[in-house]
Every structure is written in structure tokens, then in C-alpha cells.
Amino acid sequence: MPLMSSPRPRPRRRAGAPPRSRLRFRLCLVSLLGASCLGGLLQAPVAGAAAGGSRGTGDHALRGQLEELVSTPGGPPGVIVVLQRDGAPRVLRAGVADLETGRPIEPTDHMRIASTAKAFSGAVALRLVEEGVLSLDSTLGRTLPRLPRAWKAVTLRQLLNHTSGLPDFSEDPEFRELLLEDPRRTFDPRRLLDFVADEPLRFRPGSRYGYSNSDNIAVALMAEAATHWPYEHLLERIVYRPLGLRDTSLPRGYEMPEPYMHGYAVEPPAPPEDVSEAISASGVWASGGIISTPRDMTRFIRGYAAGRLTSKAVLREQRRWIEGASEPAGPGRNRAGLGIFRYDTRCGTVLGHTGNFPGYTQLIAATPDGRKSLTVSLTTQVNRTLTPALLERLRTVEKNAVCTLLRGHGH
Incomplete structure (x- = not known):
């Protein structure tokens, strides 16, 4: 079946082999979307210390905080924040998109969106529930009978709110070995769960x-099985076209479309290393392989948080909150819904998702009516395992960004 068109990388000169990254990055790139480099399931804390204090809010104060973040040892070479209320978006940024050229980051620059891609698979699944093609009570056993019998009772609802108990394929030793051997290896994304097919559930479903990164692989496979359409086509029909996303795609390879913000491994005292194209997106697929731009992500989260892609009845089910944090933890207190998280801060509540991937860290969030939104994009990976102190500093900046969004413009 033909797939809809998506952005294509522009031809340019490339090295023939993946970058020779330093040892720490080589060991931790297999975590991909935040799983611990030491193994085991990493669940980020639901609250953290407000490193650096509450600080000021408003555009001027937030710009200063972004400059401080970029100048922090181990901090990102670049950061961009897009705030939007009812009018035109406001763009705040610090650092650069490319250390080699010094070019500033633009809202139209492509980037790896990491685990915020899980919100996209949530959008697809919930729309199919609205259409009656799937149910939140649909099970793996009925929808995907080829998967292990031990997993058969897991429901779509449990996959979407991470209570399934599925073992995480990205932590599997064989998967990690293959990835370390060739980071640009092209995996069959529809066979990623095979890496953990011989493992029992981590806990009783629900x-x-x-x-677990396996959850959203299973969600995409359920969507394909129920519709008989490739997941990439479903993204185009259900998400990209309705929300006007023109620069968003789910590639298989390692190339980035131009222009893009370069992602870096930052480990002082060594200089930052460009890892933008070090890894094939096929190894994460529906869990984090999407490429987009801050402009498109702003459009996405405003529509997704407001429930524009589904009905009010399904939206109520999506917002049945349980204790659980995104990875890395978002601002304030974190609680999990179906393909979305609730972030309660001192200034109010926003709904969204976070993500991290070698070279990139993301936050997308909006008010429940979708009228106020923010995106925060960094050009290095930040999570509790790699950079716990930097993560707390980032969460403080994110909280202040939420306050700037909700309390008004501030200059």
C-alpha cells in the first residue's frame, strides 16, 4: 500500500561510518529513550528539588535562565523554547543549532523528538478507539496472537499508561550488542519485541x-493489525494532516532532513561531539523515532492536549490519572494518563510528554483546552542516569517556562 509523502533529507556529503563516539556515549546510546545504562526499569521521580530556587518568570528572566543552562558545564550547546497563547508564538533561545557554523536555532529546524513520539502513538490509538476499530480493553492475545502467550491479557489501556508489565526491548543485551556493533543498523521495527519475547512480564498487568519502550511498539502493532495499514500511514491520516504538520516524519534510517539542529554528546572536558546522525531511527520506531520541528510540535501538542483528534468520551478515559512520571520527569508533580502526562506546577497544570535521545531532550505541553502551549528542545541528552544534576536544573527552567506561559507575557 502506498505511503503518504514525508520530508526527505537533502543530499550532502557524509562520512561513510558512524561517528567514533567516546566510551560513555557508546555504552549509553543503547538506552536510547532513557532506560538505565546499568539495566533495570528506570522510573523517574514524580517530583524533584527546585535546583537554583524559584527564580523569576517572564520572557526576560526565562531568556537569562536559558543562557545559564547553555553555559553550564555539560549543558546543551543550544536550547529553544516556543511559548504560545492565543496569538503568535514567542520564541526564546540560547546557544546555537550547529557549533561548526554558529547558526542559531530556528522553530523550523528538524530534530529528533525522542519519547514525545509516544504521544503520537497515543493519538493514533485513541482515534482508532473513537472509530470503534480498537477498544481500550482490546488485548494483545486477540489483536496480536503471534506475541507470547504470557502477554496475552495485556490491554491497550495498560500499554498506553505504562501498566502493562512488558519487558523493555531497549534493555535487552542482544539488542544493545547489535546497536553497539553498528549504531546505524537498520532494524525491522515490527520485530523489535522479538528481543524480549522469551521474557515474562515484569509484573501483573494493571x-x-x-x-517501558516496548509499550508503544505494541500500540503501533495493534493499530496496524486492526486497520491493515502501516503505522506510518496512520500517522499521516490521523495526526499529520488534521493538525497541519508539514515537517514531521517517521524515518527508518539515520539521516536528518535539512535544516536541523545538531544534537551533541557533551562530556567535559572533552569538546561536544555531534551525534545527530549516529543512530538509525529504526531501533526505536513508534517509541521515539519521529523527526519534527518546534513549530510542528507546537501545533501537535495544542491539538492533542485539547482532544481535537478524538471525542469527549475518549478524552475522559485518557485523563484518568495514575501515579507515574514521564522520562525524563517533567516539571512539577507528574501523573500518567493514556499517552499523555499531567504536570502540576506552582503556577498551574499542563498536559504533555517529555523525551530524551542521544543528542536531544524534549518537553511538549499545553493547557487542557490547548489554548496555551510550550515546547522546550535541547541539543543534548539529559536524564536521571546520565546527568541528574543537569536534569534538576532543566526541570526548574521548565517550571519557570510554565509560569511564564500561564501568568502572562512578562518582559
């Missing part, structure tokens, strides 16, 4: 929260 009994507790446990963030």
Missing part, C-alpha cells in the same frame, strides 16, 4: 506503573 498492578503498577513501569515505563
Whole structure:
């Protein structure tokens, strides 16, 4: 079946082999979307210390905080924040998109959106529930009978709120070995769960929260099985076209479309290393392989948080909150819904998702009516395992960005 068109990388000169990254990055790139480099399921804390204090809010104060973040040892070479109320978006940024050229980051620059891609698979699944093609009570056993019998009782609802108990394929030793051997390897994304098919569930489905990258692979496979259409086509029909996303795609390879913000491994005292195209997106697929831009992500989260892609009845189910944090943890207190998280801060509540991937860290969030939104994009990976102190500093900046958004413009 033909797929809809998507952005294509512009031809340019390339090295023939992946970058020779430093040892720490080589060991931790297999975590991809935030799983611990030491193994085990990483569940980020639901609250953290407000490193650096509450600080000021408003555009001027927030710009200063972004400059401080970029100048922090180990901090990102670049950061861009897009705030939008009812009118035109306001863009705040610090650092650069490319250390080699010094070019500033633009809202139209492509980037790896990491685990915020899980909100896209949530959007697809919830729309199919609205259409009656799937149910939140649909099980893996009925929809995907080829998967292990031990997983058969897991429901779509449990996959979407990370209470499934599925083992995380990105933590599997064989998967990590293959990725370290050739980071640009092209995986068959529809066979990623095969890496953990011989493993039991981590816990009884529905009994507790446990963030797993396998969950959203299974969601995409369920969507394909129910519709007989490729997941990439479903993204085009259900998400990209309705929300006007023109620069968003789900590639298989490692190339980035031009122009793009370069992502870096930052490990002082060594200089930052460009890892933008170090890894094939096929190894994360529906869990984090999407490429987009701050402009498109702003459009997405405003529509998604407001429930524009589904009905009010399904939206109520999506917003049945449980204890659980995104990875990395978002601003304030985190609680999990279906393909979305609730972030309660001192200035109010926003709904959204976070993500991290070698070279990139993301936050997208909007008020429940979608009228106020923010995106925060960094050009290095920040999470509790790699950079816990930097993560707390970032969360403080994110909280202040939420306050700037909700309390008014401030200059």
C-alpha cells in the first residue's frame, strides 16, 4: 500500500561510518529513550528539588535562565523554547543549532523528538478507539496472537499508561550488542519485541506503573493489525494532516532532513561531539523515532492536549490519572494518563510528554483546552542516569517556562 509523502533529507556529503563516539556515549546510546545504562526499569521521580530556587518568570528572566543552562558545564550547546497563547508564538533561545557554523536555532529546524513520539502513538490509538476499530480493553492475545502467550491479557489501556508489565526491548543485551556493533543498523521495527519475547512480564498487568519502550511498539502493532495499514500511514491520516504538520516524519534510517539542529554528546572536558546522525531511527520506531520541528510540535501538542483528534468520551478515559512520571520527569508533580502526562506546577497544570535521545531532550505541553502551549528542545541528552544534576536544573527552567506561559507575557 502506498505511503503518504514525508520530508526527505537533502543530499550532502557524509562520512561513510558512524561517528567514533567516546566510551560513555557508546555504552549509553543503547538506552536510547532513557532506560538505565546499568539495566533495570528506570522510573523517574514524580517530583524533584527546585535546583537554583524559584527564580523569576517572564520572557526576560526565562531568556537569562536559558543562557545559564547553555553555559553550564555539560549543558546543551543550544536550547529553544516556543511559548504560545492565543496569538503568535514567542520564541526564546540560547546557544546555537550547529557549533561548526554558529547558526542559531530556528522553530523550523528538524530534530529528533525522542519519547514525545509516544504521544503520537497515543493519538493514533485513541482515534482508532473513537472509530470503534480498537477498544481500550482490546488485548494483545486477540489483536496480536503471534506475541507470547504470557502477554496475552495485556490491554491497550495498560500499554498506553505504562501498566502493562512488558519487558523493555531497549534493555535487552542482544539488542544493545547489535546497536553497539553498528549504531546505524537498520532494524525491522515490527520485530523489535522479538528481543524480549522469551521474557515474562515484569509484573501483573494493571498492578503498577513501569515505563517501558516496548509499550508503544505494541500500540503501533495493534493499530496496524486492526486497520491493515502501516503505522506510518496512520500517522499521516490521523495526526499529520488534521493538525497541519508539514515537517514531521517517521524515518527508518539515520539521516536528518535539512535544516536541523545538531544534537551533541557533551562530556567535559572533552569538546561536544555531534551525534545527530549516529543512530538509525529504526531501533526505536513508534517509541521515539519521529523527526519534527518546534513549530510542528507546537501545533501537535495544542491539538492533542485539547482532544481535537478524538471525542469527549475518549478524552475522559485518557485523563484518568495514575501515579507515574514521564522520562525524563517533567516539571512539577507528574501523573500518567493514556499517552499523555499531567504536570502540576506552582503556577498551574499542563498536559504533555517529555523525551530524551542521544543528542536531544524534549518537553511538549499545553493547557487542557490547548489554548496555551510550550515546547522546550535541547541539543543534548539529559536524564536521571546520565546527568541528574543537569536534569534538576532543566526541570526548574521548565517550571519557570510554565509560569511564564500561564501568568502572562512578562518582559
